[in-house]
Amino acid sequence: MSNITVSIFMLTYNQEAFIAQAIEGILMQKTTFRYQLVIGEDASTDTTRQICETYASQYGDRIKLLPSPATNGGLIANYMRTIAECDGTYIAICDGDDYWIDEYKLQKQVDFLDKNPDYSIVYTAVKRLYSDGTYIDYNYSLNKKHLDFDDLIIDNFIHSVTALFRNVQSKEDSIPSWIINFPFGDWQTYLWVLKNGGKIHFMDDKTAVYRMNIGVSSAYMKKTSVFIEVLIDILEHVFVDENFSHKKQIIASSILSRNKDLMTCFNREKDYLKGFQLFLKILKTTNKKIQFIRFYGYSVYQSFT
Template sequence: MKEIKKLNRNEIIVSIFILTYNQEQYIAQTIESILNQKTNFSFQLVIGEDCSTDRTRVVCEEFARNYGDKIKLLTSPEKNIGLIANYIRTIKECDGKYIAICDGDDYWIDPLKLQKQVDFLENNSEYSIVHTALKFLAPNGDFTVFLDSDNLNYNEFNNLIYSNFIFSVTALFRNVQFHEQLPHWVDQYPYGDWPTYLWTIKDGGKIHYIEDITAVYRKDIGVSYKLKDWYTEDLKIRKNILNDIHFKKYKQIVSKCIFEKECDLLMTFNRDKKFKESFKLFIELLKKEKGKLSLTRLYLYSLKKSFLN
């Protein structure tokens, strides 16, 4: 049997981490799309396989046997540990200078994706994240190109704190966890990519957008599709950031963002006839907001609009 030589940590430029659970029908395409990358540097796949009940693990093990020099397979031997626990243990095992993400139901279509992104970050030290355009794949098989030119102007923390406009399947970012582990509060939430991006650029790193289509994101499947409370989860993440000393210099913009998002939530509650939740949030905002008159007008306006509809 041929001996497989593992890459040394200092040889790895990019670690691609894949989270997978019960994705038997997709995972081979995902892994193959990564192995087909054409680069002038070494990369590794770190696969977090979370005790699937179908053949996902079997497929991953076969790839690991055939590409043991590139693949590090992490398994959950006894039970499913859940998305965020799998995320945290897998990202900790990434040895590369840079990290890329490709979930087990997505895949890459540009064989030069990694090379383009690494070339950019190597030549632009002020940037910490680079992402690209992509295609959406609907359950019925239809593709839709998503090319958002506005992303060319969204290049810093003050933009990203308002909305996660980075699709993880397109992202490449600096592996800052070598010297600073992700904050402890990340494991409280059902997803880790957005907090990771914010953590990566907290010291001023910028975000770059490439208008090349490099990947395919499957819509309306998976955990993110099933998550109904993402808006309130995002608010909780922002509040953790507000109270985290590492983000101290962004305190003003984070506070402003939280208030605006809570006002949006208040209006959403009224629109959905959740008047009790809306009133409770209104009282909470009154206690801490100086502009009580404008807040009251907003609340009454959304309440009136809800009744008229």
């Protein structure tokens, strides 16, 4: 590792309306340690790159700009190349259309992880910003004292703009290349960080703003069944990855749960054929067949109400 305590990686493409606010939220951080903003700029066709270049020229000691080649490489390719350039002890995320609002965000999170070596990730509450200008406070904290891999594999409850996590990357232990197959990489990265243990801590502070209905992952979420299919695909990749072999039981449980969600979603979207096909697939594997048949019947009934 370098003498950088926190690397903040920021992905941006055609975000000229938002990128300055995102960068300013990083630069306002008050810390007792060194941090560096690593910007993966993916060949924007608007003025995003020029804005990033202006900031990089003014704050060269705190900003590392990674301009893409002439063509756009795509979000996840940009994700992989940018996180590989993060060599701080810890890593934080702030996409180019989100921004931080707490000038002590990094200091509070680093202080916690420094004092608690058994924790690997800390995240916070967030403000969600909708297209009509409305802000809604969002606080997703499970009613458990300790959160870990077994909780996160069931559901990604972490808003990436609020997260700080230990940088576990090394030449011998890099983030798996299969992440490149998916439209986003934050959930898989958190799971990777937690694969050998480590807990998750939630802070009730509202440290950041997340813009709703913007970006690639938001496009996938517009049709729920498509988004769930992506999550199942990710889980199946995690399941066969030998690095997670000691977690197969909980991963399998999460896959089953997501398939049930998908079946219900197909029925809700009136795609009854796909719903029935998935019902038959799950029925073969479950030990609670009567209970599951009733569950399926109820999901069909609910689709008509």
